[in-house]
Amino acid sequence: DQQVKQNSPSLSVQEGRISILNCDYTNSMFDYFLWYKKYPAEGPTFLISISSIKDKNEDGRFTVFLNKSAKHLSLHIVPSQPGDSAVYFCAASGVSGAGSYQLTFGKGTKLSVIP
Amino acid sequence: DGGITQSPKYLFRKEGQNVTLSCEQNLNHDAMYWYRQDPGQGLRLIYYSQIVNDFQKGDIAEGYSVSREKKESFPLTVTSAQKNPTAFYLCASSMQGQDGEQFFGPGTRLTVL
Numbered sequence: 001d002q003q004v005k006q007n008s009p010s011l012s013v014q015e016g017r018i019s020i021l022n023c024d025y026t027n028s029m030f031d032y033f034l035w036y037k038k039y040p041a042e043g044p045t046f047l048i049s050i051s052s053i054k055d056k057n058e059d060g061r062f063t064v065f066l067n068k069s070a071k072h073l074s075l076h077i078v079p080s081q082p083g084d085s086a087v088y089f090c091a092a093s094g095v096s097g098a099g100s101y102q103l104t105f106g107k108g109t110k111l112s113v114i115p
Numbered sequence: 116d117g118g119i120t121q122s123p124k125y126l127f128r129k130e131g132q133n134v135t136l137s138c139e140q141n142l143n144h145d146a147m148y149w150y151r152q153d154p155g156q157g158l159r160l161i162y163y164s165q166i167v168n169d170f171q172k173g174d175i176a177e178g179y180s181v182s183r184e185k186k187e188s189f190p191l192t193v194t195s196a197q198k199n200p201t202a203f204y205l206c207a208s209s210m211q212g213q214d215g216e217q218f219f220g221p222g223t224r225l226t227v228l
Binding site for chain 1: 119121150155156157158159160163173203205207216217218219220221222224
């Protein structure tokens with residue numbers, strides 16, 4: 001059963017507009033959430049994160065919102081640029097029984113920013 | 116520069132052969148991880164290691180083996196028992212006890228012929 005869900009496999013947005021990528025999770029023990037960006041045939045790169053004690057974190061054009069009661073987070077990119085075109089993975093973290101932090105990833109959303 | 120290296124970038128293997136994928140990091144990270152990515156899928160955890168000489172199975176460990184003899188190195192062996200080994204393999208590392216953030220290598224694309 002998927003604990004982290006990204007229900008939109010793809011998203012197309014015009015350059016300059018806002019991109020909103022969504023992510024839902026089911027495990028209430030997750031306490032830290034991350035977004036990664038991935039280009040084809042490359043490793044993911046960390047984009048932005050948020051702790052469960054916050055509801056918003058902003059870094060330049062990127063903002064992540066967390067709604068704990070709904071178990072939902074979203075990534076906003078404003079304004080969107082063609083270079084933002086990539087696959088975005090949502091990941092959730094919680095301490096495992098072995099005491100380590102493990103990440104659980106969603107399946108990703110492919111963002112295409114149209115010039 | 117500090118980072119994670121994986122070699123080779125592309126790897127071809129004949130069915131029935133074992134193959135070892137390399138992962139090296141010079142970030143002084145305690146924890147290292149191996150993931151597999153298939154088309155349309157997220158990253159699935161194969162094995163992870165929190166400390167030298169210790170490692171744990173992830174969600175899809177069957178058909179894989181690892182070793183952690185040095186802090187910097189975490190090689191993954193894809194054995195002939197792995198039924199569907201063609202995939203993109205990613206290695207990652209993190210500081211022990213840090214809030215989840217993992218740093219990824221560039222990946223190895225394994226194709227079984």
